[in-house]
Amino acid sequence: MTSEQTWQLAALLWTGLALLTFVFLWYWRRPQPYGRHTPAAGFGPLIDNRLGWILQELPSPLCLLLFYLRGEGPKPAASALLVGLWLLHYGNRTLVYPLRTRTTGKRIPVLIVAAAVGFNVVNGALNGHQLGAGDFPPGFFTSARFVVGLGIFALGMGINLWSDEVLLGLRGRGEAGGYQIPRGGLFEYVSCPNYLGEMIEWLGFAVLGGSLAALSFAVWTIANLTPRARDHHRWYQQRFANYPRDRRALVPFLL
Numbered sequence: 001m002t003s004e005q006t007w008q009l010a011a012l013l014w015t016g017l018a019l020l021t022f023v024f025l026w027y028w029r030r031p032q033p034y035g036r037h038t039p040a041a042g043f044g045p046l047i048d049n050r051l052g053w054i055l056q057e058l059p060s061p062l063c064l065l066l067f068y069l070r071g072e073g074p075k076p077a078a079s080a081l082l083v084g085l086w087l088l089h090y091g092n093r094t095l096v097y098p099l100r101t102r103t104t105g106k107r108i109p110v111l112i113v114a115a116a117v118g119f120n121v122v123n124g125a126l127n128g129h130q131l132g133a134g135d136f137p138p139g140f141f142t143s144a145r146f147v148v149g150l151g152i153f154a155l156g157m158g159i160n161l162w163s164d165e166v167l168l169g170l171r172g173r174g175e176a177g178g179y180q181i182p183r184g185g186l187f188e189y190v191s192c193p194n195y196l197g198e199m200i201e202w203l204g205f206a207v208l209g210g211s212l213a214a215l216s217f218a219v220w221t222i223a224n225l226t227p228r229a230r231d232h233h234r235w236y237q238q239r240f241a242n243y244p245r246d247r248r249a250l251v252p253f254l255l
């Protein structure tokens with residue numbers, strides 16, 4: 001088996017693991033233990049929430065860059081663009097987003113941070129390697145794949161950033177505990193438009209990348225966030241007697 005075939009096999013197995021993870025998270029029926037679902041005990045030691053987010057997200061852009069730069073293929077503008085999109089997303093997720101959360105005093109299980117580090121190392125490495133191979137067809141920038149993929153990515157990123165902004169704005173400065181019912185825009189239709197946006201974003205990236213590595217990250221994102229959206233939705237319904245009845249968890253009118 002060539003080195004390239006080994007990378008492809010790894011991406012395939014990684015995608016299979018995402019599907020198994022989805023089944024597990026969906027039927028396990030216990031929310032992923034961070035944020036509002038952080039348990040008082042039972043998941044080992046906890047660390048500061050902001051620090052946890054920075055530590056767990058940082059490996060993704062670092063590994064992507066490392067594997068991209070050490071790739072032996074050419075470095076066409078198409079792969080540079082995708083690297084740029086990844087870094088744009090993770091620049092926000094690693095530094096801007098954690099520092100802007102109003103979660104002072106909140107903590108996150110080390111176990112969750114460690115799992116996320118592993119997750120981000122593999123995704124960064126697989127996608128960095130793929131982009132480092134520089135495997136893009138001529139005429140990429142005038143293709144339907146480029147226009148459609150970039151459009152989907154931009155739409156998803158816009159929804160994700162806007163929704164996170166609304167959620168972060170629900171708390172006053174220095175306030176860490178209170179939750180409110182989010183209102184306006186897509187929040188009138190679903191409880192978790194930030195997750196919907198994140199899924200759309202990485203589906204757009206998968207269209208742009210046209211690789212198993214990019215697809216596997218989109219599948220993982222859906223596998224992680226669909227059960228979490230369901231759990232958030234139930235939590236809202238139990239917590240707020242006046243929670244809007246027509247609102248769905250993740251997909252307007254459907255789910």
Ligand code: NDP
Pocket residue numbers: 034035036101102103106160164167168170171176178179180181182194195198220221222224225228
């Ligand atoms: P949440 O929606 O659980 O929380 C986002 C932030 O808003 C947190 O600071 C949270 O505080 C606060 N918040 C949420 N709802 C309310 C509310 N009703 N009232 C007041 N404050 C609120 O998102 P996650 O923490 O799960 O995820 C954060 C980002 O990371 C999202 O954009 C998500 O898409 C992305 N992500 C991507 C994954 C992937 O696989 N690609 C996996 C996980 C996340 P608190 O923490 O105190 O609840």
